[in-house]
Amino acid sequence: MSRYIVRRLLQAIVTLFVLSLLLFAWLRSLPGGPVSALLGERSTPEDRAALEQALGLDQPIFIQYLRFLERAAQGQFGVSTGVLPGRDALEIFLSRFPATIELSFFALTLAILLGIPLGYLAARHRGTFLDTGSVLFSLVGIAVPVFFLAFALKYVFAIQLGVLPPSGRQSVGINATHITGMYVLDGLLTREWDAAWDALRHLILPAVALSSIPFAVILRITRASVLEVLDEDYVRTAQAKGLRAATIRGRHVLRNALIPVVTTIGLQTGALLAGAVLTERVFTFRGVGHALAYGFETRDYAVLQVLIMMAALIYILVNMVVDIAYAAIDPRVRVR
């Protein structure tokens, strides 16, 4: 098992290195650049040339990359030029990350809590109204674009009904204490219940919007997986042995059916981040996705590099954890 983990870690380092190279080249091949963002419409060609020279952007790309690596080795990942000019890109990531964790956690929890039971019930009651309804519901979840759903939710619940706030993470003037940067958790830890409740109210709409795709995927995978397992010989054997129905469902059906579901949940972290860019944007929810969108608009190389690399790192790590969890659920993986 430990050799397996070491091998996976080495693979991750190589992947990240190759990604950093591709990302560096790709960002610089995009039209425009930080010079436009820094100088705006008031610049002259001389201003541009002088700035490109001052920032070393006139150098060949491999020299720029070597300088980037040199600085990265010293722990300097560059400073922002657009999202929050002058601030360290890594600091921006760290200050924005708790918001995205909080949002993703709520969205994924919602997706799991609804997706697995509904998927299981749909499979158990195959062909019934419940099954057809769930499948249709999940189809809508996949088909409707996240930003459309976000706008629709905002329009209905924030504007028309006025029951939830339209944007932001916490009301101005609530004056809450922030420790972790995850506002609901902070409110609970400091026992500032009104602050926690206020943060939770701000989370509901973006979390529902963001959970739509993972929910639909989890539901469908769970349903398909349970249907497959129900047909397995060992389930029939268990039934023939006269085991209790609850034992069969819990130990033999659900446990085996959850293996692909767990893998799917791991893969969904990537989708969550992509969805977070849109959701955070619509709800002005200042997380990593919000910074990423603004980073692209302003061609903020340093921030984009750090955010995308960190997203990749998280994606790789989450999938490693999922693989290890997979091994824990399925003993055959450990034997291999």
Next chain:
Amino acid sequence: MPNRKLVAVAGALALAVGLSACAESQRTPTTSAPQGTTGATAARSDSGNANADATFIFGAAGAPKLFDPFYASDGETFRVTRQIYEQLLDFLPGEAKTGPGLAESYEGSEDGLTWTFKIREGVTFHDGTDLDAAAVCANFDRWYNQTGAAQSSAVTYYWNNNFGGFADQTDKDSLFESCTADGMTATVKVTRVTSKFPDILAHGAYAIQSPTAHEKYDANNVQAQGSGFTYPAYALEHPTGTGAFTFGGYDDAAGEVTLNRNEDYWGTKAGVAKMVIRTIPDESTRRQELQAGTIHGYDLPNPVDWKALEDGGAKVEIRPAFNILYVGLNATKNEALKDVRVRQALSYAINRDQLVQSQLPEGAEAASQFFPKAVSGYNTSLQPYPHDPEKAKALLAEAGHSDLTLEFWQPTEVTRPYMPDPASIYEAIRSDWEAVGVTINPVAKPWTGGYLDGTEQGEAPAFLLGWTGDYDSADNFIGTFFTKQDNAFATKNYPFAQELTDALVAADSEPDAAKRDQMVSDLNKKIAEEYLPGLPISHSPPAIVVAAGVNGLVTSPLAAEDFSTVTITE
């Protein structure tokens, strides 16, 4: 197995209790009046029942980049710093003209090269430092003596453009010469006469800042790092001015700047105890927040929403237009444009009146010259080019370009006060040109994704662009556009290039204001009728909106509002 579960649950509980024990609320009361305040009597009270303890929450389209305005060039930064700082001169309320600020009076010598500023008595910076002439000269010296990375236009845009250079740049023609302090009198010498000086000192970039805070927080320490710049603690966390609000902090995670009423302010104190500026980039979200009552006002409401906002009880305040939208032309990429008849034909082909009525907000006007009426030197006898497709066709035929093909650039992913909806403006002009037989090759590029780069580097034969003025100065408009011959307009392609540059320089260096205005007015006529290096299109008034209970806001044509006049009735 049950034991392991029990241990896990107990562990989680212990962790939660532990975390909870070390996490203490650091809340402070928010609504009580700060110590030393005399509350409503000390502050403004335009309205009988204004709440002097209120917090004014404003939705801004973008985040401030930093809090040292000398290193800034964007409106969102100046919106915040204008509340914290003041300048030697200030804009008259609701106007683009300048008047006294921290200098209660000022006068120039006969030759226009020496300016004497009488500094206002009894003013202190937020850190307790007294304002005197020495503090003022310390600011001038700081500006002039910037070194290294801070000399880049990306950092000190306004100084570079207005004053031309720094102390150690001997190859540059610096406008600033010296500043000498004598008690409450500061004497500033400049190297040449220019229409900019001293009016430019009213611009937010030239805010007078506390020299003590500069030293304490290493204010000049700007460094280039990677593809950006790092700024000192002063610019990020400790801005110290003399304004009606003090800096309360910036929370990036929440996107909020907090400003507190300066209880020791020398003038009329702010009408609200606190102001919070929230960054809400999306315009429709700003509107929704106003409708939900979670903000008190916001900038740049979409013109299509103005009526609905007013119907909902909000107050839409339309600022006087202080901008210009133009079609830039660059003959380097299209030889046909070298012929003035072709440029005139393109101008006659555009139906400006229809464009203004159908695509621009209420109060917008067709443009006859490259700056709005409020700027000195405006030529009142000039009329916008009339819509005359027949004349356009005839001119094209006369020039031998009836089959003209033109690459026309459109910016995407952007809105500007002078260009609220670039796509619809682009389509209107494109269809007008196609109607007179011009074949248009459309090119669409994202604003910072190639559009600005391309137009500035002369790659676009025809393009949409504009400008919002910094202050009442013709030079700030036409001087910026046409003095240089190798920019987006590339006047170097035309026989009048040097003549135009010389005329602009001559007008800018004329010390007599009346004479200067006449020179500019004459030049405007020549630019519009003879030279036509680009096509002036329109002036659009940007708006600002506040909720029903908000009073006292005085709008500025420069979008340089002073929010200390705002009161809230709750």
